[in-house]
Amino acid sequence: MSPLSLVAVSAGLSTPSSTRLLADRLAEAAREHLAEDTRPVQVTVLELRDLATDIASNLVTGFPGARLRAAIEAVTAADGLIAVSPIFSASYSGLFKSFFDVLDPDALAGTPVLIAATGGTARHSLALEHALRPLFAYLRAIVVPTAVYAASEDWGSAGDTRTGDLAARVTRAAGELAALMRDRPAAAPAAESVVPFEEQLAALRPEGN
Template sequence: MKLVVVSAGLSVPSSTRLLGDRLAAATAGRVPGGTDVQVVEVRDLAVEIAHHLINGFPGPHLAPALDAVRTADGLIVVTPVFSASFSGLFKSFFDVLDKDALIGKPVLLAATGGSARHSLALEHALRPLFAYLRALTVPTAVYAASEDWGAEGLAERIERAAGELAGLLGGRAAEPEPAARPAPDAGHGSGKPSAPAYGADTAPAPEPGTTFDNGAGPLPVIPFEQQLAALKP
């Protein structure tokens, strides 16, 4: 199971990276069979992201990062909040990602900021972005303001969100292969071909007076108009 953390923190050390690491550790400890965790530091890819936006080609460091996100079983995305939204660098990374790379992929949303007043950025900025990318976001998003570190509540939110992501990852790993569909003429073990289905996009309706056998004996085919006329007084 491969879990990728996309961290858009700008400083070193970074509270954004710290939150991503804590979420990854809490998730990995809940996934049966272990989890391979990889971290993508968007800060280190800033120049190549800008070049990609201009020329359309990923650089030698950006290409494997995009591939890691594309092939991940699940994602944890963490951004600092600037001007009540995600950072431009965070958005630019997902702008150069293939538009179909996140379809159906479990994603845990998280953000950091200087004030608790920016916590709704998770719901009005990040969640719509990943809904547009057709990702499967977990219900609990985690926001950590400066005063949240070491205070009550953050650890519980981390554990709850990690449990939700681990649940999706576990279901993804245990998803069975689609069962093979029986051949149209198999007859389901009766020894006789199945009766054809009649409809506008399958086969033409039978002529009046014909019969077909459903396994219990021949049945007449009565046109609908004739049945309707029999009901009228």
């Protein structure tokens, strides 16, 4: 049995990066949920910072380099995706958006996606709902109900009674992603070729007419 493929995309810019840390925590939590099954899981974390030049070149030339092509193939072949961006000016980062701009518009159709973000203040948490969720809805991905936002004060805090602490949100969102990955239907069969209407009419005419 082939392993399930889980890919986490981190658009963090600094080293170390809270965005990468959140991506790692979400990926590990999802892996733990999926470990309850007998099917193995392969986890890959992509750092967009390392691909920034390749992404810019692709946007200008239309052709991905070898490293970017490998990253695109990993994302498009994934059974589940975790997408994490830092929030700048109340939205996802330019690097984050640029990477998903170079994907084929249909590449993520039907793919379970967990969206997450980091920022300096909780005031930017709604960027997940007005920016990231619409982006992946447009790409026809299946976005899990729980989005995870981690502000600076969330790391190590107890959170509140409505959302819980960061660890609880990570666990809940990862569980939702794991459930979708388990239940994801097999790829639909290739569409049959369309026969032009004129040919269909010709096939109905009696011979000799």
